[in-house]
Amino acid sequence: MTRDSDRRALVSEGRNPRSTDLDRLSAREIVALMNAEDAGVAAAVGAEAEAIAAAVDRIVAAFRAGGRLIYVGAGTSGRLGVLDASECPPTYSVPPGMVIGLIAGGDQAIRHSVEDAEDDRAQGAADLDSVAVGAADVVVGIAVSGKTPYVVGALEHARAEGAGTVALCCNPGAPVTEIAEIAICPVVGPEVLTGSTRLKSGTAQKMVLNMLSTASMVRIGKSYGNLMVDVAISNAKLARRAAGIVQEATGCTAEEAEAALAASGGKVKLAILMQISGQDAQTAAAALDAAGGVLRDAIATSSTGAP
Structure with a gap:
């Protein structure tokens, strides 16, 4: 359980002063407020452009050497990684094992909450072992707080195995940023609904993941101009x-x-x-x-x- 002192220390868990009267607002006012808050997400992601580009270069090098991109996360972060990985084969005609999404709690956690699974540090390492992580791979640990034990354990194990490591979080100075070679940390601030990090933080993560996979695939020749020339014809x-x-x-x-x-x-x-x-x-x-x-x-x- 997150202690009150920990919650206050996390930017993503803070209380947003612009939404303290959220329960008194009309539907239209709530939508307007959320939209206004979302408007700053792209700028927060843009501030991390250098780190994102460095991660893309590292992923491209791994692909060219026969390695894989492996996303690891829990909850919303894990689901976003699984989503990005699952969309690569039909979009780019790559084998399913080239981009992998691992989520705390396993596949059942994609549809059903398995909240305690994120606290299992050893399972993060074990799940990477289940896909035989190695030095040719790049592991991207996704955690808004930047300290989720499952993700911390996975990144530590990935580094020990010689794999490339990237951290994607929304809190500067978080533990994962100290473990990974490359840290991507878009700071979007407190959520409209306090602690509901599937909102701005989740949007920022989705934007970064879009960039990591899309830019990496373009760099290895999966597009011609802006055309998807390796799309799989399945329907x-x-x-x-x-x-x-x-x-x-x-x-x-x-x-x-x-x-x-x-x-x-x-x-x-x-x-x-x-x-x-x-x-x-x-x-x-x-x-x-x-x-x-x-x-x-x-x-x-x-x-x-x-x-």
Whole structure:
């Protein structure tokens, strides 16, 4: 249980002077107040841009060396990590094990609160062992307070195993910032509802996680310009999106895009290269492999240039 002295010491747990009469406000006033408070979250995240970029560079290096990105958190923080990890395979066609989300209390904690699980320091280390954490990996410990035992234990164990370590919290000087190599600490201040850190703090964490995964995937060649060229075609909506991406990237017709996708086996990046270069699937695939999967580099080595 958090002692009163601990609660006062945490920025995220303080009492917001702008919402002391929260229970007296109308629905419209509550919405307006929350919106006003949320307006400062982006600036708080922006203040951590250098640390976020350093974390991205570390994650990219891990990916290129065959390592993984592993998120570790409890409660809302853990759920946000699991969410980010689960969205990487369909968005970027990466294997499910390349980005992993671990949450205190296990998968049941994604839907049902397992509040005491966050106090188990040893379980944080054990859960990392369950996925065989190693020196090639990067572990991102997510905890608003920055002192959640489960996350502290995980980061300590990750560091002992030689893995890269990143802390994401909302309280400066928190224990996790002393353990991790890179500390990301957007300070969003007290919540509208005291201690409900799924609000501004959770929003800040979601924004940072979006940046970590998206920027890292872009840096390893998972986009062409701002197009998702490695999206997995798993339903009708994504099939339409894939065809649209091929059209946008190449300037071809819808019929040509569909033909290129069919010839490429549904691989958007390959279809684009085939359409631009005029190469067959096998030749284009070899060109992509030689370019490390970076479409722009593969296009540069083809006989025709990018549109």
